[in-house]
Structure formats: C-alpha cells, structure tokens
Amino acid sequence: MKDGMDTDAEGYLTADGRKIGGVLMEMRNITLRFGGVVAIKDISFDIREGEIRAIIGPNGAGKSSMLNVINGFYHPQEGEVWFRGQKRGSVRPYDVARMGIARTFQNIALFKGMSTLDNIMTGRLTMTKTGLLSQALWWGKAEAEETYHREKAEKIIDFLEIQHIRKTPVGRLPYGLQKRVELGRALAAEPKLLLMGVVMDLSDRVVVMDYGRKIGDGTPDEVRANPEVINAYLGVAHD
Amino acid sequence: MFYREAGDFKTSYRDDAQTFPIAFDRLRYYLVLAVALGVIPFMINDYWANAVIVPFLIWSIAAIGLNILMGYAGQVSLGTGGFMAVGAYATFKLMTSFPDLNIVIIVVLSGFITAGVGVLFGLPSLRIKGFYLAVATLAAQFFLIWLFNRVGWFYNYSASGQINAPERTVLGIAVTGPASPPWAQYFICLFFVLVVAWMARNLTRGSVGRSWMAIRDMDIAAEIIGVNPLKAKLTAFAVSSFFIGIAGSLFFSVYLGAVEVGEAFGIEKSFIALFAVIIGGLGSIFGSFAGAAFMVLFPVLLKNILVNGLNWPTDLAAHIQLMVIGGLIIVFLILEPHGLAALWRVIKEKLRLWPFPH
Numbered sequence: 001m002k003d004g005m006d007t008d009a010e011g012y013l014t015a016d017g018r019k020i021g022g023v024l025m026e027m028r029n030i031t032l033r034f035g036g037v038v039a040i041k042d043i044s045f046d047i048r049e050g051e052i053r054a055i056i057g058p059n060g061a062g063k064s065s066m067l068n069v070i071n072g073f074y075h076p077q078e079g080e081v082w083f084r085g086q087k088r089g090s091v092r093p094y095d096v097a098r099m100g101i102a103r104t105f106q107n108i109a110l111f112k113g114m115s116t117l118d119n120i121m122t123g124r125l126t127m128t129k130t131g132l133l134s135q136a137l138w139w140g141k142a143e144a145e146e147t148y149h150r151e152k153a154e155k156i157i158d159f160l161e162i163q164h165i166r167k168t169p170v171g172r173l174p175y176g177l178q179k180r181v182e183l184g185r186a187l188a189a190e191p192k193l194l195l196m197g198v199v200m201d202l203s204d205r206v207v208v209m210d211y212g213r214k215i216g217d218g219t220p221d222e223v224r225a226n227p228e229v230i231n232a233y234l235g236v237a238h239d
Numbered sequence: 240m241f242y243r244e245a246g247d248f249k250t251s252y253r254d255d256a257q258t259f260p261i262a263f264d265r266l267r268y269y270l271v272l273a274v275a276l277g278v279i280p281f282m283i284n285d286y287w288a289n290a291v292i293v294p295f296l297i298w299s300i301a302a303i304g305l306n307i308l309m310g311y312a313g314q315v316s317l318g319t320g321g322f323m324a325v326g327a328y329a330t331f332k333l334m335t336s337f338p339d340l341n342i343v344i345i346v347v348l349s350g351f352i353t354a355g356v357g358v359l360f361g362l363p364s365l366r367i368k369g370f371y372l373a374v375a376t377l378a379a380q381f382f383l384i385w386l387f388n389r390v391g392w393f394y395n396y397s398a399s400g401q402i403n404a405p406e407r408t409v410l411g412i413a414v415t416g417p418a419s420p421p422w423a424q425y426f427i428c429l430f431f432v433l434v435v436a437w438m439a440r441n442l443t444r445g446s447v448g449r450s451w452m453a454i455r456d457m458d459i460a461a462e463i464i465g466v467n468p469l470k471a472k473l474t475a476f477a478v479s480s481f482f483i484g485i486a487g488s489l490f491f492s493v494y495l496g497a498v499e500v501g502e503a504f505g506i507e508k509s510f511i512a513l514f515a516v517i518i519g520g521l522g523s524i525f526g527s528f529a530g531a532a533f534m535v536l537f538p539v540l541l542k543n544i545l546v547n548g549l550n551w552p553t554d555l556a557a558h559i560q561l562m563v564i565g566g567l568i569i570v571f572l573i574l575e576p577h578g579l580a581a582l583w584r585v586i587k588e589k590l591r592l593w594p595f596p597h
Contacts, residue, residue: 109463110456111460125450125466151252
C-alpha cells in the first residue's frame with residue numbers, strides 16, 4: 001500500500017480489537033470509461049476478510065461505478081480484479097453472486113410481487129442443486145433441499161425479527177421493513193463479501209474517491225485529516 | 240363452516256409449503272377431485288363433453304402454460320396458437336409414423352417437441368422486452384401457421400391440407416377418433432390437466448419459480464443475487480411451451496379430430512389463452528382454471544340464454560358475445576388486473592373474518 005495504514009499479509013487488529021484477516025478482494029489499477037468520460041481512473045485498493053471497508057466521496061465520484069465493477073455489471077477497460085487469490089476473468093453479475101458477493105442497494109431492489117419469505121429464499125438460489133424435472137415432480141431430493149433452505153431462511157427471519165411479515169408481499173411493506181428484507185436476502189446468500197449501498201460510520205478502513213480518482217485510503221481518522229479529502233468535500237480556499 | 244387458519248398450526252416447513260395450507264381449502268380440493276372423478280364421468284354426454292368440459296380442460300392446460308410464461312416469468316407471448324399447432328402437428332406426425340406408440344406417450348413427446356420450438360422462439364427475450372417481445376412472438380404465431388400450411392411433409396401431403404387423428408386406445412378404450420366415447424375423452428384430458436397443474440404448482444413454489452418471479456419483478460436485482468437470466472427465461476419458455484404443446488396435442492387428437500391449421504390454431508386462439516390468463520389472474524394456477532372456465536363457459540351460457548331462452552337470432556347473439564367479452568376484458572384490466580383469482584382472494588380474506596369482521 002502506498003498510503004494509509006500499515007497492513008501486512010496476515011492482517012491487523014482494529015481499534016476495538018477485532019482480528020482482520022488476509023486480502024479477500026483486490027482491485028488493481030482499475031480504469032473504467034464510458035466513451036470519453038472517465039468514471040474510474042487507475043484505482044487500486046484491497047478488502048480484507050472480516051473488514052468493514054467503506055468507499056466514500058462526493059456525488060458523481062464514481063462510488064456506484066466501483067460497486068458495479070465489483071458486481072460484474074461494468075467491465076473495466078484496464079486493471080484487474082482479484083478475488084480470494086484468483087484473477088477474475090470476464091464475468092456476469094450472476095457469476096459474481098456465485099463467487100459469494102452479495103449486495104443491497106441505496107434505493108431498495110426487492111421483488112415486489114413476492115412475499116418476504118420468497119424474497120429471502122431467492123438469496124439461496126445460487127445454492128440450489130436439484131434440476132427442473134425433479135422440482136416439477138417434487139421428488140424427495142427437491143423437497144428436502146427446499147426444506148433445508150427454508151430452515152436457513154427462517155434463521156435469518158428470526159435474526160432480523162421479521163417473522164410477522166413472512167408471507168406479506170414486500171410491495172406492501174414500509175421502507176424500513178423493506179430495507180431489512182433486502183438485508184435478509186443478501187445474508188441468505190451467505191456471502192464472503194457484502195456490498196451495501198448505505199453510508200455507515202462503522203468502517204475499519206475508508207477509500208475516498210473524487211472525480212473517478214482515489215484521493216485517500218486509511219482509517220476514518222486518517223481520512224478525516226487528509227487535506228485532499230477536506231478539499232473534495234468542502235472545496236479549496238482561495239485567498 | 241368457519242373458514243379459519245387460526246389454530247391450524249404447522250409443525251414442519253414441509254407442511255407449511257403444501258399447496259393448500261388451510262384445512263378447509265384442502266377439503267374443498269378433495270371434494271372437487273371426487274366430483275371430477277366420481278360424478279362427471281357418469282353424467283357426461285356428447286353435448287357437455289364437446290361444448291363445455293373437454294374444451295375447458297384443454298384451455299386450462301394452455302392457460303397454465305401461458306401463465307407460467309406471462310404471470311410468473313413476466314414474458315409476454317402472443318404465440319400460443321402457433322405453439323399449440325406445433326403440439327398438434329407433432330402429435331399427427333408421431334401418430335402416423337409410429338402407429339403402435341401409446342397416445343399418452345405421443346402427447347408427452349409432442350410437449351417436449353413444442354418445448355424445443357418454444358425455446359427457439361424464446362431466444363429474442365434475452366434482448367427485447369415488453370411490446371417488442373410480444374411482436375416477436377406474434378411473428379412466431381404467423382410463421383408457424385404458414386409453415387404448417389405450406390410444407391406438405393407436416394400434413395403428409397394430404398390433398399385437403401388437413402390433418403386427421405386416427406383412432407388410438409388407452410387400456411383398450413378409444414380416446415381419439417370418431418368412435419371415442421365422451422367419458423374417455425374426458426378422462427384423458429382430466430389426467431393431463433391434473434398432471435400439468437400439479438407440476439406447475441411444484442415448479443412455482445420452488446426455486447425455479449422464484450427465479451422466474453425474480454426476473455419478472457426486477458431483472459437487474461435477480462442477476463445480482465445469482466439468477467442467470469438466460470437460463471430463467473429459457474426454462475420459462477420451455478416449460479410454458481411444453482404445457483401449451485400438450486394442450487395443442489389434445490385439442491387436435493381428442494377434441495377436434497380433424498384440423499385445418501389456420502382455422503384451428505389462428506391468432507384468435509392466442510387471444511383466447513391471453514384473455515383467459517388476464518381474466519383469470521396473472522401468476523395464479525387457480526386463475527388459469529377460472530379464466531379458462533370463463534372463456535369456454537361464457538359464450539355457451541350467453542348463447543343458451545339469448546338464442547334458446549329469448550329466441551334472438553344466432554348472429555346477433557354471436558355479436559353480443561364478442562362485445563361483452565371485449566368489454567369485460569377492459570373492465571378487468573382497469574379494475575382488477577389480477578383477475579378472478581384476486582377476487583377469490585378477497586372473498587377468502589373476508590370469509591376469514593366472517594361473521595365478526597371487527
């Protein structure tokens with residue numbers, strides 16, 4: 001790392017004493033262009049196991065573009081994405097989901113016509129093994145699999161305390177509950193990496209972007225003290 | 240009889256996932272089944288079989304098939320008539336090429352052949368949506384009818400261009416051909432209706448159905464959680480066409496017996512299936528039955544009232560029927576887009592509280 005805190009291959013301890021592991025995902029010199037517009041310019045950073053990593057920046061900085069690169073929606077023109085020690089080739093979003101990357105959105109993206117339970121169960125679709133025919137006949141294996149995933153989904157429903165809306169179509173739920181269902185759906189996938197489109201103040205390390213560039217990377221305190229970051233958010237004083 | 244789920248606790252997820260979780264629903268389902276198996280076969284005559292019951296059963300299969308595609312996977316199709324024709328011609332070719340093959344196997348094989356054709360015409364759905372997909376499936380409708388009209392191989396180069404179903408038996412009883420008794424026609428159609436409805440229900444309550452509904456509700460989010468849109472859409476086209484192919488196969492071999500393709504499987508058949516799904520309810524197996532019943536029964540009922548009851552001229556009654564069905568479709572689209580199935584749901588919710596609604 002050329003800037004930020006000292007992080008070795010084995011990981012580090014957070015301020016509150018949590019153990020952060022080795023590198024889970026690494027973005028290497030990512031550049032993403034839409035025609036002549038450079039959305040992301042030569043950005044590198046890593047995400048470690050057990051770490052809460054934030055990407056912040058003013059409007060239009062390229063945060064969502066970066067998440068979409070991680071998700072496989074956008075394919076960067078330059079740079080490499082490494083996940084769990086392997087270079088990722090050209091992948092589609094559903095391949096990325098299968099690798100263990102889940103996501104929640106800033107403006108909720110639930111399946112409005114389906115119940116809470118069904119929404120959460122969709123999080124487990126990547127783990128379904130039985131085929132079309134055995135499901136059509138509801139043979140022992142298909143039914144056993146359904147029951148197994150249902151048990152997992154019910155644990156998440158218990159954890160998020162949304163038992164009472166289990167069978168309610170999510171389109172009828174208020175915003176806060178929808179947010180919880182969306183988190184439930186992401187958790188049901190048992191992801192190695194969870195991307196969340198929300199601002200939160202719990203991060204271990206923070207990447208700061210502005211106009212597609214990375215302008216800072218480090219602990220929240222380090223980032224807060226970084227003059228470039230202050231300039232990006234508050235503007236430069238001219239006197 | 241109180242219609243309640245209170246006190247009806249489920250102790251396993253298996254019980255909770257069953258088709259009729261409420262005891263009263265279960266009872267009613269067994270009752271319908273008992274009537275279908277134990278009463279109707281003894282009452283059925285030529286008129287009831289031909290005018291009402293057999294077409295209702297066949298259109299139920301077609302409506303379930305279209306509902307899988309439109310109601311569950313959210314892909315619009317106007318090609319139902321064409322796909323039914325594929326099922327019919329596959330049946331004709333199999334019947335004449337393999338005279339010893341059992342008709343039940345032929346119907347199922349025809350379903351598989353239609354599924355293959357459906358997947359082929361489903362490929363554009365990966366690129367186009369909504370109205371544009373509807374037009375693409377409309378092209379399938381016209382192309383398939385044209386193909387079966389023009390290529391002699393499909394109708395075995397018969398002089399009339401028609402196809403005729405030879406007699407085939409199940410357990411020694413004729414189910415196709417002019418000599419087949421109405422109750423045998425009824426039974427073979429009922430058999431396929433039960434199997435198709437059961438399979439459709441299984442698919443839609445499991446993970447395959449969830450991947451279809453996820454694509455329907457928000458395709459981008461579906462992809463993010465790991466649904467392969469190619470696979471989900473094409474399986475929907477395959478399963479839907481499989482059912483519609485079975486419907487077309489029975490429509491030709493059991494119901495009509497002789498088919499001229501443009502007349503039997505024209506665009507208006509696509510619309511019958513479409514209206515059945517819209518009126519019955521998108522995304523509901525029960526709705527498919529309700530819609531099919533409506534589309535088959537309503538014209539018969541109207542004709543009986545107007546022509547036989549009020550002695551109106553037949554052509555006037557036919558025109559009134561067209562106007563009333565057209566009007567009803569508009570009313571349903573505006574007032575109750577989820578169709579008869581939604582009305583039924585409202586009734587059930589009211590019943591749940593009856594007689595103490597407060």
